[in-house]
Amino acid sequence: MASAPIGSPSTVRSTVNGPAIVAWILVATTALLLSFGALVTTYDAAMAVPDWPATFGHNMFLYPLGEWFWGPWDLFLEHGHRLLGATVGMLSLLLAAILFRRPASPALRWLVIAAMVLVVVQGALGGLRVILDDKTVAKVHACTGPLFFAVATAIAVLAGRRGRGDSSGPATDRSDAVGRDSFVAVGPLTLSLPSWAVGASLPTALAVAAYLQLVAGAQLRHADATLAASTFRWMVAIHLAGAAVVTVLAALTVIAWQPHESRTARRWSLAILAMVGGQLLLGGGAWLFTWGLPAWLQEAWAPAEAILARSPRGAAVITGHVILGMMILGAAVVLALEWGGAERLEQIARTGIRGGGRRLHGPQARLVPGAVTVRPRSERGAR
């Protein structure tokens, strides 16, 4: 029988969780950074500053603030993107320094290492995109950004959980859900879901699909003008098919998570589905602002005025499509890690301890040792 180190003062010290706070600040800054990056692409402002790491000959950090802030819009976006990138790099370093000075799970450590690698690679890619003035690098740069965002979110979730005590996650005792089919009543229908659908599988699949959609979208947004129309048509088809996959996965997640004990988890899954719905609308809007109405809609409705190129409204819709896609990715990562149960079950197995049905904080947390037995995977699969 394992002892109960979790309740000791060394790991459950106070309600203030420094690493988690830094990690969430990193997530928020990354979201802002990626939003700037998306705007840079929308306005084709990547080469608004032709040199790197300097900005028009100035040290990046010493470029006159007034000239940046009140200067041309393209310069504001590109230089702002660089400053935010540097901030995210430094925040990542700070987070790594904090987390490696404390006891942390191997998963968390690996994630921090991944974040460090990604942030360095991403910075270098950003520089290469400018130095080489190459769209291929821009495409890779656009794919690595959301990946870093997902990793940063995962770090924040795990760091937050750790601050609450290794085994005292939110109200998600999933042990009795594992290995048992779930039943969901939707109106007159009753759906039977296999046990695997209840865990982290669906949110993980959703996160991967959301990321691949961001990759596919990045290929469309950075398409070179010399690309063949037939190739581009296939790329659009892939992106549309991906949208269908993400929508189905989000809907399945909502259905599968309805039996979940945590109301927050249930609502979170619904919020993701709502975001996906909004994303479909923004995608349609992006199509409209980029290419106008498709032929089958032209007879039904067409404005008497031409679309205004580079309008703030159009840029907001097109850029919003990218940002919301990133948010869906982050939300799916949170759902999978915070309530998915895999990590939690592993900890329960390791420590033999399970938390109560509510959020536990501080030394007053009441832990019940040896209350659960988790069946081996093979046995679970046999059922």
Added chain:
Amino acid sequence: MNNNPADVRHPRGPRPVWGMKLLVLLVLLVMFAASGCGATPPAWFRLNMVEATKQKLTPEQERQVATVISAMFGTPDNPVALPETGLDEAKLRLAAGPVRSDIVGRKNGLYREHCAHCHGVTGDALGPTAAFLNPYPRDYRPGIFKFKSTERADKPTHADLTRVLKKGIPGTSMPSFALLSETQIDALVEYVKYLSIRGETEIGLIRAIFELDEEAEGKLPETREFLVGERLAEVVEKWKAADTALIDVPEMPADIDLVESIAKGRELFYGDKANCVKCHGPTALGDGQANDYDDWNKYVVEWTSKEVNGDADKQWVNRAHRVLDGDTLEPRTIQPRNLRRGIYRGGRRPLDLYYRIHAGINGAPMPGAKGTVPPEDIWHIVNYVQSLPYELDGELGADRPMVARDRF
């Protein structure tokens, strides 16, 4: 039997941490993102393969045309404007090349930023997004432009193209670039003219090979006199003449009542002289003759049906079909305009409608009323056409829905 849950959990020893799995997943995703990547090659002008194949050029002849045209006009990143073209090279350099700012606030590569994704780097309407647009984007190379203040066969003026860029083309994917500065729009118009002159000269050179005598041995004479003095000059002259080829628009008859004018216009609309009803239909909903093509599509359709499919040389036919697949889009018929929607692609001013009715629309089946309808009477048709979106109980009867609903 060991009842320790931890032992049961790991029957084969310690499990590898899932962080490692995650890192592997990240690496795989990065590899996926980078798959199929290679450095982006510099932009290039595509040879007009449809025309070259149509004229049955040999690969050597194609290479010669490409080399000559490149020497005359440069590349997408380094355009050349020979003095004979009358084009301003400084403007071209602002519009050409990749998008970048070497000076704070001055953006080069405007064409690549705003136009090339639909109109293509070459101006051949084969940009990556072209297939999604209806109508297809304009191919500048034949030098045909629809909306202008000049006679049907003439080139548009600089002001005409500027107007299209500023206003956009309602009812199509062509947006308004009103948010761009005057300098930027001016540079883009210059660049469109450059691409058009380049494209038309290229077509001229390809056709010149077809007309060569035996002494030439299938090669174009590479003399300045022939290339610039004949072929280029032939194209440039038409552009230079545009400013003096403006349509002479008479004053709108001031002494006539608007209702009377609309009635007269209606009479002409349905009459034999203007015969607008033939295509726009008796209801003016654009439901008349609808099996025609515009010039760009007709060119492909006729070449395919009359020449390619009837040719005995199977090898050439196969080659022609490859060119058709790669260098043309699926031909589409042109839809006569629904005049009750209040959407006027070439501009909504009465003057714009006058130009369209007087000269017709170059490149489209829309004929001009010039010569058949007296100039003053064209104003009556203009008035009638302008009244159509608001006509509530005309020919169609009271049960017709209010078509002006589209005007928002």
